[in-house]
Amino acid sequence: MKKKSLFEIRTAIPRHIYLLSGISFIAFILLAWQIVSQLKLVNPLFLPSPIDVINEGLRQLREGILLTDSKASIYRILVGWLFATLLAVPIGILMGNFKFIEGLLEPFIDLVRYMPVVALIPLTILWAGIGDFQKFLILFIGTFFQEVLMIMDNVKNVPLDLIKLGRTLGLSRYAILKDIILPASLPAIWDSFRITIGWTWTYLVVAELVAANNGLGRRIMDAQRYLATDTIFFGILFIGFLGLVTDLLFKFAGNKFFHWNKS
Amino acid sequence: MSVKLVADGISKSFKSNKGNLKVLDSCNLALKRNEFVSIVGTSGCGKSTLLNIIAGLLAPSQGEILIDGQAIEGPGRDRGVVFQSYTLFPWLTVEKNILFALKSSKISNKEKSDLVKHYIKSVGLNGFEHSYPKELSGGMKQRVAIARALVYKPSVLLMDEPFGALDAQTRGMMQELLLNVWQEHKTTVLFITHDVDEAIFMSDRVLIMTARPGSIKAEIKIDLKRPRNYEMLTSPSFMQLKKEIIAAIRTETLKSLDINS
Ligand SMILES: Nc1ncnc2c1ncn2[C@@H]1O[C@H](COP(=O)(O)OP(=O)(O)O)[C@@H](O)[C@H]1O
Ligand SMILES: [Mg+2]
Numbered sequence: 001m002k003k004k005s006l007f008e009i010r011t012a013i014p015r016h017i018y019l020l021s022g023i024s025f026i027a028f029i030l031l032a033w034q035i036v037s038q039l040k041l042v043n044p045l046f047l048p049s050p051i052d053v054i055n056e057g058l059r060q061l062r063e064g065i066l067l068t069d070s071k072a073s074i075y076r077i078l079v080g081w082l083f084a085t086l087l088a089v090p091i092g093i094l095m096g097n098f099k100f101i102e103g104l105l106e107p108f109i110d111l112v113r114y115m116p117v118v119a120l121i122p123l124t125i126l127w128a129g130i131g132d133f134q135k136f137l138i139l140f141i142g143t144f145f146q147e148v149l150m151i152m153d154n155v156k157n158v159p160l161d162l163i164k165l166g167r168t169l170g171l172s173r174y175a176i177l178k179d180i181i182l183p184a185s186l187p188a189i190w191d192s193f194r195i196t197i198g199w200t201w202t203y204l205v206v207a208e209l210v211a212a213n214n215g216l217g218r219r220i221m222d223a224q225r226y227l228a229t230d231t232i233f234f235g236i237l238f239i240g241f242l243g244l245v246t247d248l249l250f251k252f253a254g255n256k257f258f259h260w261n262k263s
Numbered sequence: 264m265s266v267k268l269v270a271d272g273i274s275k276s277f278k279s280n281k282g283n284l285k286v287l288d289s290c291n292l293a294l295k296r297n298e299f300v301s302i303v304g305t306s307g308c309g310k311s312t313l314l315n316i317i318a319g320l321l322a323p324s325q326g327e328i329l330i331d332g333q334a335i336e337g338p339g340r341d342r343g344v345v346f347q348s349y350t351l352f353p354w355l356t357v358e359k360n361i362l363f364a365l366k367s368s369k370i371s372n373k374e375k376s377d378l379v380k381h382y383i384k385s386v387g388l389n390g391f392e393h394s395y396p397k398e399l400s401g402g403m404k405q406r407v408a409i410a411r412a413l414v415y416k417p418s419v420l421l422m423d424e425p426f427g428a429l430d431a432q433t434r435g436m437m438q439e440l441l442l443n444v445w446q447e448h449k450t451t452v453l454f455i456t457h458d459v460d461e462a463i464f465m466s467d468r469v470l471i472m473t474a475r476p477g478s479i480k481a482e483i484k485i486d487l488k489r490p491r492n493y494e495m496l497t498s499p500s501f502m503q504l505k506k507e508i509i510a511a512i513r514t515e516t517l518k519s520l521d522i523n524s
């Protein structure tokens with residue numbers, strides 16, 4: 001048989017090539033970035049060199065800014081996301097199982113879902129002041145209304161035959177919810193957790209846009225005033241990095257908790 | 264022998280945006296205690312609908328289902344069901360899947376685990392007690408489903424094409440296994456299939472369902488002696504039965520094609 005190329009349609013390729021290509025691409029971008037800034041092709045005010053960005057990160061680490069910022073931001077994200085999740089799970093499960101509750105809530109949720117979160121900042125300040133609570137509220141609004149619909153769908157994807165089986169075993173509605181629908185949908189719900197907590201990282205800057213005196217998002221906004229592009233670059237990359245780490249942690253934990261799920 | 268299960272004048276229509284779809288039309292059947300009866304019929308004739316009604320999962324538009332002369336009001340633990348799709352709980356091991364059916368039983372934990380062990384042995388799954396469903400083949404999954412449907416001792420076992428998704432070899436083995444389990448634990452079985460060989464091989468009687476709207480059109484008694492074995496599949500009497508059943512189904516299929524054209 002003819003030797004396979006790397007470009008067969010929908011065909012697996014060796015794993016090391018797959019991983020290596022991804023890493024090389026990032027390395028290539030970094031290298032190109034370094035060359036562009038070293039040759040001074042772009043004003044450093046617009047594009048600091050990778051070395052500058054790394055040094056800026058090291059400086060923040062040395063001076064302890066990075067730690068205080070990270071603590072403040074992670075705290076806000078955790079509280080905001082937990083609030084949203086603690087409400088989204090029961091409501092999503094009820095909406096996915098009872099048509100009446102879906103009919104009652106979905107139109108409202110759909111309406112709120114499309115409202116721009118940034119535009120809600122003035123209102124949240126008016127309602128919640130300028131403390132951490134206002135940040136929680138922004139993160140809550142950014143996640144809850146999406147998450148609840150995702151969880152509703154997760155629950156609806158439980159095979160109907162499993163529910164029918166529960167009925168033939170004489171289970172009550174409550175027992176079917178608790179002992180069949182909940183465990184059956186848990187892996188998918190966990191995946192919704194992973195995706196929505198990822199979104200909170202992207203909402204962080206919005207949450208810290210006004211009236212914050214620390215936080216990773218705040219640092220970026222402040223840097224704009226001093227034209228400190230290296231601080232902006234570092235901040236953006238660091239938030240992206242933390243988002244990625246959260247994602248990997250959730251994936252890892254999910255594979256452990258739900259080892260029975262995939263073959 | 265006493266009558267165990269009766270379907271009395273069952274009709275069922277589904278509402279759709281194109282109007283009413285009549286799926287079952289005055290369907291009657293009666294199963295004696297510990298009888299093994301199959302229903303064969305063309306696909307879409309309403310076999311699953313009838314089984315769901317007997318299971319109590321679906322309300323008939325007309326008629327009623329009687330178990331020991333008592334009209335049913337919904338699903339109940341007097342009937343066990345095995346579906347065509349693999350309906351195991353993927354988060355539970357084989358043992359826990361079967362134990363799940365005993366959750367509400369008022370017997371001691373020791374008795375429960377003895378029952379589970381016994382049924383695991385009956386369906387030949389020794390050594391797989393702690394396996395998860397994803398680690399099992401299709402045939403093994405259906406064996407767990409059979410054990411789970413029997414472990415709480417329902418007096419009627421309802422099976423909707425339980426071997427429909429299996430390959431021919433596995434299917435043959437599962438048929439023999441089910442017959443052995445049935446002989447060991449004696450229950451009344453209503454078995455739905457579209458495989459005529461399977462229906463003859465397993466049953467005391469084969470009921471033939473008409474094209475939609477379905478009703479029981481004919482009944483053929485299977486006088487082959489038990490225990491049955493695979494040599495019977497090629498015996499002249501088996502061939503004769505098969506010929507009769509296929510002829511009856513063929514008439515029904517032609518009828519349905521006429522209606523649709
Ligand atoms: N819930 C339902 N709503 C509308 N139509 C249905 C429903 N369930 C089954 N049907 C229709 O009823 C007919 C019989 O279905 P079914 O009982 O599954 O047939 P079989 O099991 O014999 O193949 C089919 O035409 C099917 O489309
Ligand atoms: Mg069917």
